[in-house]
Amino acid sequence: MxxxxxxxxxxxxxxxxxxxxxxxxxxxxxxxxxxxxxxxxxxxxKLLRHEVAGALVDVGAEAMLNRRAEGVDLARAVGLEVEHPAVVSSRIHSRGAMRPLPRSLMGVPLDLAALEASGVLSPEGLARAAREVDLPASDLGDPGDPGADVTVGDLVDARFGPEVTDRLVEPLLGGVYSGLAREISARAAVPQLVALAARGSVVTHGGAVPTTYAGPVFAGLSGGMxxxxxxxxxxxxxxxxxxxxxxxxxxxxxxxxxxxxxxxxxxxxxxxxxxxxxxxxxxxxxxxxxxxxxxxxxxxxETASVAVVTLAVRAADAPALAAADTSGFLVPPVERRRIKAATYSFSKWAWVREAGRGLVDGDDVLLLRTSLGRHREERTLQADDAELVAASLSDLHALTGLDARPVDTHVQRWGGGLPQYxxxxxxxxxxxxxxxxxxxxxxxxxxxxxxxxxxxxxxxxxxxxxxxxxxxxxxxxxxxxxxxxx
The missing domain is CATH 3.50.50.60 (FAD/NAD(P)-binding domain)
Structure with missing residues (x-):
């Protein structure tokens, strides 16, 4: 000493x-x-890998923002190879069908034509959202006062109507925070939305939000985060x-x-x-x-608990899944499904697809994952692993037609893993x-x-x-x- x-x-x-x-x-x-x-x-x-069907894959966080440099810089500084996801779109299951995810800011639409074309909203919901361009700036208090706050859902409800919150914002926030839009702080979770609303129409001013960046939006690591x-x-x-x-x-x-x-x-x-x-x-x-x-x-x-279910299926048993041109899909809570999202890891990450080649008895294997659990919905996770796997397969079958029996599964629980803002x-x-x-x-x-x-x-x-x-x-x-x- x-x-x-x-x-x-x-x-x-x-x-x-x-x-x-x-x-x-x-x-x-x-x-x-x-x-x-x-x-x-x-x-x-929450960065963890586990073997599924013999392949070592992420069962926690599997990506990081690329446009914010701290994560990528750290990975490169310690000698890891950064990989970007395939350029494939994601979907959202809304009103009985898989639909394209329209351009948005954490689910808040920035392009009304794309929103209409997506079919995510009902005609009534679309008409209500379209009126946002005529609304004055939202009175959100002194921008320098961090105590002047509102929930994301309340702000979106007021400007776009509750259907946008329920069918677009909820699934995006559920994926990032496992939270509820009408309880999460707008200033903490989506400060850019607050800034746009304080200026006037989010749609009008959101047109200045770039659709492309100097690099890809997300990044991962070859071999997993x-x-x-x-x-x-x-x-x-x-x-x-x-x-x-x-x-x-x-x-x-x-x-x-x-x-x-x-x-x-x-x-x-x-x-x-x-x-x-x-x-x-x-x-x-x-x-x-x-x-x-x-x-x-x-x-x-407060914190939210989540579970990640990883599934390995033979590509030959799921030809439609193997040919998917999407990285996965989101499920709004109003759809009343157990899963809140599915990630087609084999489609999203080249290293995962390669890891699945000839993996089981020489057969190619597709690795994908579902996520379950939102804030205040802990009962969803009060089931054993077999029940969570069964719920995931049931929802995947209902939403995508997937009818393949997995060759291996893994359930990872993250109790209290996500703080609520x-x-x-x-x-x-x-x-x-x-x-x-x-x-x-x-x-x-x-x-x-x-x-x-x-x-x-x-x-x-x-x-x-x-x-x-x-x-x-x-x-x-x-x-x-x-x-x-x-």
């Missing part, structure tokens, strides 16, 4: 998901000794302790002290810097003593960060703050470390100003 007054270089990151690993990498590059503490028996969080966590650990030379539960955090005159392990065999670990990269509930528990105001805010953040979330996050910043050497990051996607989580890690290093003081300097005793 360093002598009093000498800055120590130990930084501890609690949580080995992609945000925690990104923070650990940043800290190591800044010259700190870094320890990552992860309660599970592996790192990666699940390869990223181990690559970050290996490239950064990080010290990782899995199977290590952190039960407490407190301030002492010497720094921050973490209580690890079971009650029967406790361990104390002291550090200069601590980054909490855990979900909101465990983060709230750890902050209870050192930053109670932040703890209270995070304890109020309620109205006022942006202001809540600001309050959390302000409270945490009062504790020298402490920061938070992860999906609970600025976005649930991989680039957003990595971006929150970069921000946490950047702010830590910019404001860091030594504990020897801080203690005389009234350090809280244990």
């Amino acid at each position: 360093a002598a009093p007054g000498t800055p120590r270089a130990l930084a501890v990151v609690v949580g080995g998901g992609i945000a925690g690993l990104a923070a650990a990498r940043d800290l190591a590059e800044a010259g700190h000794e870094v320890v990552v503490l992860e309660a599970a028996d592996r790192v990666g969080g 699940g390869a990223l966590p181990d690559a970050v650990v290996a490239a950064g030379g990080l010290r990782v302790r899995t199977g290590t539960t952190v039960r407490g955090l407190r301030r002492t005159p010497e720094g921050l002290e973490l209580l690890l392990g079971p009650t029967t065999d406790p361990e104390l670990l002291r550090a200069d810097l601590v980054v909490l990269a855990t979900p909101p509930a465990p983060t709230a528990r750890l902050l209870a003593d050192v930053a109670p105001a932040a703890a209270s805010e995070l304890a109020a953040v 309620a109205v006022g979330h942006v202001a809540r996050v600001a309050r959390v960060r302000t409270a945490v910043a009062q504790v020298p050497g402490l920061a938070v990051c992860g999906a609970a703050y600025d976005g649930v996607g991989i680039p957003a989580a990595v971006g929150s890690a970069h921000r946490a470390v950047r702010e830590l290093l910019a404001t860091r003081v030594t504990w020897a300097d801080e203690a005389p100003r009234g350090m809280m005793e244990p």
Whole structure:
């Protein structure tokens, strides 16, 4: 241990998901000794691969935004090959048929002609949506006030009518957040929509939203996103302790002290810097003593549970599926199906299609996945794995005609895996960060703050470390100003 007054270089990151690993990498590059503490028996969080029919495929997150650079930059920095999905469209099952997904901003239509051609809405719903171009700007309060907020669904209902919310916005938000449109914060989840509505017609001003970008919208990794966590650990030379539960955090005159392990065999670990990269509930528990105001805010953040069902079917048994020119489809809640989406991984990713060639007894195999579970619909997941597989196959048969018997299946459950951004979330996050910043050497990051996607989580890690290093003081300097005793 360093002598009093000498800055120590130990930084501890609690949580080995992609945000925690990104923070650990940043800290190591800044010259700190870094320890990552992860309660599970592996790192990666919701990035995970599993063998299905002998192929190693993603059973968690399988893509990241390409237009936001943090995720892609991290993957390339650790030597991984970035791959983009095939240029195939997605569909939406609405009013009894598979229909093209019209150009939109998180389901909010930006092209009324394409919306009409899609057939997603009823004639009445379409007529109501068309009146949006004549509406004045929405009064959403002071744009500089993060507390001036509204739900996505309420904003869309007011401008386009509830059918747009129910049949377009709900399935898109359900795919990203597993949330409910009339409960999710517009400022937190779709800030661009708020900006457009504040100017006037979303459709009129949305015409300026580009339809193409400098590169593809999404990106993945050859071999799966699940390869990223181990690559970050290996490239950064990080010290990782899995199977290590952190039960407490407190301030002492010497720094921050973490209580690890079971009650029967406790361990104390002291550090200069601590980054909490855990979900909101465990983060709230750890902050209870050192930053109670932040703890209270995070304890109020709800989460949604989801399940991913991966199916492997022989291509010969599903010729129509094999010939599909789509990456999959979304299912609005009003359709009352168990699944909320299906992803044709074999069609979307070239590496998945190659992985399925000759996979079972020399036969080509198609790998696809369904997702189930929305916020406040946990009962959907209160079924055993066989029931979730059966529900997925039943819905796939009803919606697409698929009648093939899988050669293998896998069910991955993500309990409480997705934080819900309620109205006022942006202001809540600001309050959390302000409270945490009062504790020298402490920061938070992860999906609970600025976005649930991989680039957003990595971006929150970069921000946490950047702010830590910019404001860091030594504990020897801080203690005389009234350090809280244990």
